[in-house]
């Protein structure tokens with residue numbers, strides 16, 4: 173791996189971060205706060221939140237088996253993705269490599285930051301090889317984006333290939349694990365001590381049922397986390413979000429129960445899709461959604477919209493011609509979908 177200084181944009185490496193009032197006072201027990209120009213009335217919303225989310229990171233670290241200094245928290249994983257570009261990729265000069273198809277935000281953030289986005293097509297099992305990604309990379313490649321389980325294809329990527337890439341690539345490897353709770357494979361977050369170029373993304377938005385609070389996590393070496401923390405907005409995770417995150421962490425057993433139920437529903441739903449006349453192929457899934465190839469994705473999509481049921485049309489995505497992406501819902505929602513499909517005449 174190149175040194176972190178070689179990988180970081182020079183302006184970011186040199187940057188002296190904004191120091192907020194709540195940053196400067198640390199640890200000391202105090203009860204009178206006259207440092208941040210806050211209004212003394214309207215408790216508890218009058219106070220700025222903890223800019224580094226210490227308590228939340230401590231609680232999360234226990235659940236995820238990582239150290240608090242290996243955690244970055246942001247306004248959704250999308251903030252972490254954007255900050256990775258801003259920290260490591262010089263606009264108009266550096267590039268990133270990603271599998272294709274995958275989550276659309278990597279390319280959007282690349283385009284916003286004027287960073288070349290190089291796509292490497294997955295094979296027909298929706299898998300990649302480290303060789304193919306490395307062949308697309310050059311000395312200006314700072315980041316490689318992987319997503320496992322992948323969106324929209326739904327499958328786990330091969331862990332042996334991910335490890336091969338981590339060993340051989342001299343830049344940073346981002347493994348987006350937004351759907352890891354639905355997979356039978358273990359998280360790469362346990363490998364942080366082995367690979368200093370590894371960045372794992374997870375989110376409160378999927379298995380944890382908290383898309384509304386906008387909270388995403390990045391796990392990486394303390395040095396990488398330090399760089400992301402230095403360039404984030406000082407109060408990027410608001411107090412309401414931090415509070416709600418604590419509450420859901422206390423209900424961790426409930427999350428496990430949701431995940432089990434969703435996986436069971438996924439199995440049922442996929443089996444029933446296999447029997448439909450309009451379905452050509454149901455692709456295997458390690459996530460809370462699955463991809464299905466039908467004879468006419470646009471026609472079926474429009475029919476379902478007419479029935480008040482929204483799925484995701486992925487027809488125009490690489491390797492996903494005539495494919496719909498179906499999120500697994502509650503038993504009742506899934507039943508509504510199957511009833512509508514039973515009445516569909518193509």
Ligand SMILES: *Cc1c(COP(=O)(O)O)cnc(C)c1O
Nearest residue numbers: 248249250275323350375377388
């Ligand atoms: C849904 C999703 C996310 C979550 O993004 P948030 O900003 O945390 O809501 C991240 N990555 C992938 C691949 C996703 O599908």
